Amino acid sequence: MANMLIKDLRVISHGLPEDVTLWPHIPCPTCKRKGLTLVENSLVREESKDSESLHSDPNWEPDCISGAFHCILQCNGRSCEIVRVVGAMSYGYKSTISSYEESPYCEFYNPTHFYPSLPLIESFDLCPEEVRKRVKIASAVLWADPSSAANRLRSAAEALMDDQGIMRKGLDRKGKTTDLNLHSRIELFQKAKPNLKEVGDLLLAVKFIGNVGSHESILDMHSVLDGVEIFDQALTLLYDNSSRAILDKAAMITARKGKPVDVLTEVPEQWNF
Template sequence: MAIDPALSALAANTESTEPWARPSCPNCRSGYIGFAEPSEDESHESAPHHGHEAFEPDWIRGTFVIRGQCENRECQLAVHGTGDYFVDYSTQQVDFDSPGPLYSSYYKLTHLHPPMLLMPIPKSAPEEIREGVLRASRVLFADPGLAATALRATVERFLTAEGVTGGPSGKFQTADVRIKQWSAQDPTRLAVANLLLAVKWLGNAGTHEDADLTTTEVLEGAAMLDEAFHRVYTGPDLDARAQVINTAKGPSR
């Protein structure tokens, strides 16, 4: 399954000369969030330096706020974002009729509320899995390491929902052992178990004190978890439906 590419674009610096990425609406899932121009507030550290004889625009730093809204008229969910911005040379071609280089503001998004969903959640998935994905989504831009940890916890929530709770007499078991126990119940689960294990390793990396996980790496983990849940929750339903059609040799009504 594909993860919304707009999330990767929003995780990168957005130049003021470029349009903002339009993520899928987390409410209706059929519309897209369109963003207005951000509002900038220069920091008290850089603002006083405008009068300096050596001042350059790329000294400017600050914060910004931005508003988005679902373009689906039946939804129109409002989204509010915050982050940091700085000024630097523009990536656009220099206007040689203007004195000196051209500059742009660059926006680094750190928070969106409501959060954009990291991955679609199957309707048949337990509520605790939905909450795990939402937890990861809330901190995706602010703390990728924490988002990866939340995805790891979602794997644990999944195992608990599947009845793999631990060892004898409730003894604690590591996620690795629980994944192996779940996989051993059905030989067709091996591929899904490998996906779950990869998400677990990314989550482990996110818990370290010196964690340097990127948003791109977290989205990769989300893609793996999305595929795992698709095979567990959606795949069987499609297989069963296909069997009904095959038995009827046509539409089953």
């Protein structure tokens, strides 16, 4: 299944503009389908002391302003949780202005935490519990620390190999027992299940993104969301049987030449194509 959540998260990662009517669709953590909207009068923004001290500088411009914000979001679903958001506030140029008199600047809000955290993957309910736990942690830290989220995705891939029965230990060249790294486990998975080789290929990409997040801390949000999208596709190929069910249904209909199951008479010869 296509991950429609990623499209929303990518837009959110660019910041929320001052005009709330321009905010993108923010997926609800509870129902995962409806969008969150701002609770009236809940948005609080505050300029930092350091930013205030710069106003006297002769070179000061509005885009020097910075600070923090917090707000409350809600879904119109009756059983859905409210969501609290905190993050950084800054000023930047508007994408469009309607007149020469209008200021070209506006506030932007860059979230660093959502509580509860926003959903990441479409296949969440299909995958094993240990994988879900790691994905939830990745979601919780994503906005504040993308590199840490990438590392959690890598850990989720390890849990996925556990679920697929791929051993964590093997023998080295000297015949001694040793821990297998994720790369080796994915290769074993591909050998054991050659029909799922493309799943292994996807997981290798997730592993490499996670490695960079663990050791170099240079990942941006875009790269991590790429990893999320790839991992979700791997989970879909493994656990989503809906496509298989549709193919099986099509095969049965073809075998009956379109004839309903409860109709027992033979299809007239002229209906054969």
